[in-house]
Amino acid sequence: MDPSKWIDVTSESFKYSLDHFVIPSHYQKDVSSILIPHGIIMDRIEKLAKLIVEDSKGPLVICCVLKGGHQFFADLVNEIKKCNTVLGQSVPLSLEFIKVRSYHNDVSTGTVSISLTDEECQDWKNKNLLIVEDIIDTGNTMVKLLHKLQEFQPASVRVASLLLKKTPKSNGYVPNYVGFAIPDEFVVGYALDYNEYFRDLDHICIISVSYILDFG
Ligand SMILES: Nc1nc2c(ncn2[C@@H]2O[C@H](COP(=O)(O)O)[C@@H](O)[C@H]2O)c(=O)[nH]1
Numbered sequence: 001m002d003p004s005k006w007i008d009v010t011s012e013s014f015k016y017s018l019d020h021f022v023i024p025s026h027y028q029k030d031v032s033s034i035l036i037p038h039g040i041i042m043d044r045i046e047k048l049a050k051l052i053v054e055d056s057k058g059p060l061v062i063c064c065v066l067k068g069g070h071q072f073f074a075d076l077v078n079e080i081k082k083c084n085t086v087l088g089q090s091v092p093l094s095l096e097f098i099k100v101r102s103y104h105n106d107v108s109t110g111t112v113s114i115s116l117t118d119e120e121c122q123d124w125k126n127k128n129l130l131i132v133e134d135i136i137d138t139g140n141t142m143v144k145l146l147h148k149l150q151e152f153q154p155a156s157v158r159v160a161s162l163l164l165k166k167t168p169k170s171n172g173y174v175p176n177y178v179g180f181a182i183p184d185e186f187v188v189g190y191a192l193d194y195n196e197y198f199r200d201l202d203h204i205c206i207i208s209v210s211y212i213l214d215f216g
């Protein structure tokens with residue numbers, strides 16, 4: 001792993017007390033700490049967008065991996081559009097959506113289901129794809145998705161993931177662009193869910209053990 005590619009928040013000192021930020025009251029008891037406050041997420045995305053635009057030679061097809069990637073995708077696309085105007089660079093964008101499912105509760109099911117039809121993807125031949133994902137954990141989901149995408153003969157495929165979990169379960173896959181390296185814990189917020197809850201929480205938080213025991 002190349003630590004210069006991301007911000008490492010794996011140390012205990014990066015866990016902020018809930019008292020120091022505003023958390024919706026319906027989630028106060030369900031998360032144990034804040035790992036990445038929303039403002040820092042937004043600042044990091046600004047930089048990732050700049051790196052992506054600098055590396056882009058032509059039009060980009062940006063593919064959002066649903067559902068967890070939707071907030072990162074929306075904010076990243078906004079920042080790329082700003083680069084197009086402020087930096088005077090011009091990267092034409094088209095936007096696509098892929099639904100992938102591999103988790104139940106906080107556990108990977110081991111099977112990855114990808115909803116993609118040939119009709120949807122036939123236009124991707126010879127295009128430059130940027131896949132936008134919320135988190136790489138074992139890496140199995142992304143490796144399977146990248147394998148599937150090769151069927152559509154894109155010119156290139158790059159991957160931006162907001163989070164990369166440092167876990168012994170990793171298959172070694174590392175995306176081209178990473179926001180933060182995080183500890184081997186289950187995180188929620190900023191569209192990352194636990195059985196559809198917590199997507200409406202702005203900060204990225206560590207879920208509390210008691211929540212998993214009660215609802216897992
Ligand atoms: N809300 C959370 N979702 C997570 C977390 N870790 C993984 N995931 C989900 O799984 C895939 C990727 O998993 P992988 O093992 O195949 O790499 C990712 O897209 C998420 O949907 C987590 O901590 N919180």
Ligand SMILES: [Mg+2]
Nearest residue numbers: 068069134135
């Ligand atoms: Mg995901």
